[in-house]
Amino acid sequence: MKAFTYERASTVEAAAKAAASVQGARFIAGGTNLLDLMKLQIETPTHLIDVNHLGLDRIEKTANGGLKIGALVRNTDLAADKSVRQDYAVLSRALLAGASGQLRNKATTGGNLLQRTRCPYFYDTRMPCNKRKAGSGCGAMQGMSRSLAILGVSDACIAQHPSDMAVAMRLLDAQVDTMGADGAARAIPIADFHLLPGDTPHRESALKPGEIITSVTLPKPVGGAHVYRKVRDRASYAFALVSVAAVFGKDGGARFAFGGIGAKPWRVEAADDAAKSGAKAVAEAALAGARTTHHNDFKKTLVERTLASLYRQQEARA
Amino acid sequence: MSSNHLTRRGLLQGSAALAAASPVVAQAAAIPKRNGGSAMIPVELTVNGREVHLQLDPRTSLLDTLREHLHLTGTKKGCDHGQCGACTVIVEGRRINSCLTLAVMHDGERVTTIEGLGTPDKLHPMQKAFIVHDGYQCGYCTPGQICSAVAVLDEIKAGIPSHATAELDDVAFSDAELRERMSGNICRCAAYPNIIAAMRDAAGEKVA
Numbered sequence: 001m002k003a004f005t006y007e008r009a010s011t012v013e014a015a016a017k018a019a020a021s022v023q024g025a026r027f028i029a030g031g032t033n034l035l036d037l038m039k040l041q042i043e044t045p046t047h048l049i050d051v052n053h054l055g056l057d058r059i060e061k062t063a064n065g066g067l068k069i070g071a072l073v074r075n076t077d078l079a080a081d082k083s084v085r086q087d088y089a090v091l092s093r094a095l096l097a098g099a100s101g102q103l104r105n106k107a108t109t110g111g112n113l114l115q116r117t118r119c120p121y122f123y124d125t126r127m128p129c130n131k132r133k134a135g136s137g138c139g140a141m142q143g144m145s146r147s148l149a150i151l152g153v154s155d156a157c158i159a160q161h162p163s164d165m166a167v168a169m170r171l172l173d174a175q176v177d178t179m180g181a182d183g184a185a186r187a188i189p190i191a192d193f194h195l196l197p198g199d200t201p202h203r204e205s206a207l208k209p210g211e212i213i214t215s216v217t218l219p220k221p222v223g224g225a226h227v228y229r230k231v232r233d234r235a236s237y238a239f240a241l242v243s244v245a246a247v248f249g250k251d252g253g254a255r256f257a258f259g260g261i262g263a264k265p266w267r268v269e270a271a272d273d274a275a276k277s278g279a280k281a282v283a284e285a286a287l288a289g290a291r292t293t294h295h296n297d298f299k300k301t302l303v304e305r306t307l308a309s310l311y312r313q314q315e316a317r318a
Numbered sequence: 319m320s321s322n323h324l325t326r327r328g329l330l331q332g333s334a335a336l337a338a339a340s341p342v343v344a345q346a347a348a349i350p351k352r353n354g355g356s357a358m359i360p361v362e363l364t365v366n367g368r369e370v371h372l373q374l375d376p377r378t379s380l381l382d383t384l385r386e387h388l389h390l391t392g393t394k395k396g397c398d399h400g401q402c403g404a405c406t407v408i409v410e411g412r413r414i415n416s417c418l419t420l421a422v423m424h425d426g427e428r429v430t431t432i433e434g435l436g437t438p439d440k441l442h443p444m445q446k447a448f449i450v451h452d453g454y455q456c457g458y459c460t461p462g463q464i465c466s467a468v469a470v471l472d473e474i475k476a477g478i479p480s481h482a483t484a485e486l487d488d489v490a491f492s493d494a495e496l497r498e499r500m501s502g503n504i505c506r507c508a509a510y511p512n513i514i515a516a517m518r519d520a521a522g523e524k525v526a
Binding site for chain 1: 357376377379412414418419422466469473478479480481486498
C-alpha cells in the first residue's frame with residue numbers, strides 16, 4: 001500500500017473542504033472496497049479523510065412520507081431497519097443478497113453507491129484497463145467477459161456495476177443528497193448519479209471534486225410485492241450474473257430494475273410499460289440495445305428466465 | 319521431541335518479531351510528513367478488555383495491529399482482501415474483517431479476538447462446541463469461524479434478517495440461517511457440517 005496521510009473529519013463542511021484542497025485525497029467510510037483496492041495499488045490516495053464520525057448514521061421519515069437514509073448507515077442496519085423492512089422490502093432484500101455479514105456490518109450506504117467494478121481486468125494491474133488507467137485499452141473485450149455488462153457499454157469499457165443495493169435504490173427512484181466543497185447542498189436523481197462509460201470510463205459518478213454524499217432519500221413507498229432475485233455462481237457471497245429488483249402491483253402492473261448486466265444500475269421505463277404482457281416482453285424492452293460478447297451472451301436468456309420465474313412466483317402467491 | 323526444543327510456534331514468533339521490527343523502521347523514514355506533523359498516529363484500543371496505546375503508520379490494518387504489534391496471533395491472515403473471513407474479529411459488538419479496516423479508524427473502540435473469548439482453561443461455549451463437534455481440521459480458519467459464529471447467534475437473537483430469512487420480520491434459528499450467515503468464512507478443509515453442528519449446540523438448539 002502506498003503511503004498516505006490521515007485525518008478524522010468532524011463536520012461535513014470540513015470534510016468536503018479538505019477533500020477539495022488536497023490533491024489525491026479520498027474519503028474513507030467503511031473502507032471495504034477502498035482498502036482492498038489500495039492494497040492492490042489500484043487506488044493510491046495521498047490523503048484519507050475519515051468520515052465515520054460525521055453523525056450521518058440516522059434513518060428518518062421525511063415530511064412527504066419518504067425516508068432519508070444517512071450516508072453512513074451501515075448495510076446491516078439499513079436492511080434491518082423497521083421502516084425499510086415494512087415499506088421498502090426490496091431494498092432490504094437487495095442488501096441482504098450482497099457481500100457477507102462481516103462486510104455488511106462495515107459497508108455504508110454512500111460507499112455502496114460508489115463501489116467500483118469487479119471486472120477482473122480492472123483488478124489485474126498487469127492488464128490494460130481504460131477505467132483504471134485512461135487510454136490504456138481494455139483487456140476484457142477479447143478476454144474472459146462472462147461476468148461483464150451487456151447494457152450501457154462502450155468501445156472503451158464493458159465493466160459491470162457490482163452493487164445490489166443501488167439496483168433497489170434505482171427501482172425506488174432514490175435521490176442522492178450531497179454537499180459540495182463550497183458548502184452548497186444538491187440533490188442528484190439516482191438515474192443521473194452513475195455515469196455510463198462512453199470514452200471516459202474512469203469517470204463513474206456525477207460527484208464533483210470534494211463533493212460528499214450526505215444521505216439518500218427515498219420517495220414515499222411503492223405499494224405491492226417487493227422482490228429481489230439474484231442469480232449467481234454460488235448460493236451466497238458472490239456477485240450477480242443477473243439480478244432483478246421488482247415491485248408487482250395488484251393491478252398486474254410492475255416496475256423493474258436490473259443488476260449484473262449494466263454499466264450502471266439498469267432501469268428502462270419501456271420495460272415497466274410491458275409488465276402486463278409478461279416476462280418475454282419485459283425482457284425484450286429491458287434488453288433493447290444490448291451488446292454482448294461470446295462469453296456473456298447467455299445473460300439475455302438469463303434475464304428472461306429470471307423474470308419468468310418471478311412472474312410464476314407472483315401467480316402462485318395470487 | 320529433540321533436546322533443543324525447536325517448536326513451530328517459537329520459530330514463527332522469532333520471525334514475526336523480526337518482520338515486525340525491520341519494516342516499521344524502514345517505513346517511518348519513507349513516509350512523507352504533512353504540515354510538519356509526524357506520520358505515525360497515536361491509537362488507543364481496548365483489546366480483550368485491556369487498554370493498549372500504540373503509535374501506528376496509518377496504513378496498518380487492524381489485523382496487522384493485532385498480530386504484529388500486540389502479538390495476538392490467534393486472528394489469522396488468509397487472503398487479506400476480505401474474501402475468506404479468517405481475520406474476523408468483533409469490534410464494538412459487531413463482527414468485521416480486520417484485514418479491511420485501518421486501526422486508526424478504530425481509535426477508542428473495543429475489540430474482541432479469539433484470545434478474548436476464552437482460554438484453554440476456561441473455554442467459551444462456542445470454542446467448546448467446536449472441539450466436541452470436530453468443527454475444524456487444519457484449524458487455520460477456526461478463530462475467524464468462532465468469532466463469526468458467536469456474533470451470528472447474537473444477530474439472530476437481535477432479529478437481524480438475512481438472505482435466508484423467509485419473512486423479514488420473523489427471524490428464527492435454522493440451519494439455513496446459519497449457513498447463509500457464515501458464508502463469509504471459508505474453510506479449505508470443508509468442516510462446514512460440523513461447524514453448523516457446533517453452532518446449534520452452542521445456541522442450545524437440538525443437534526440434528
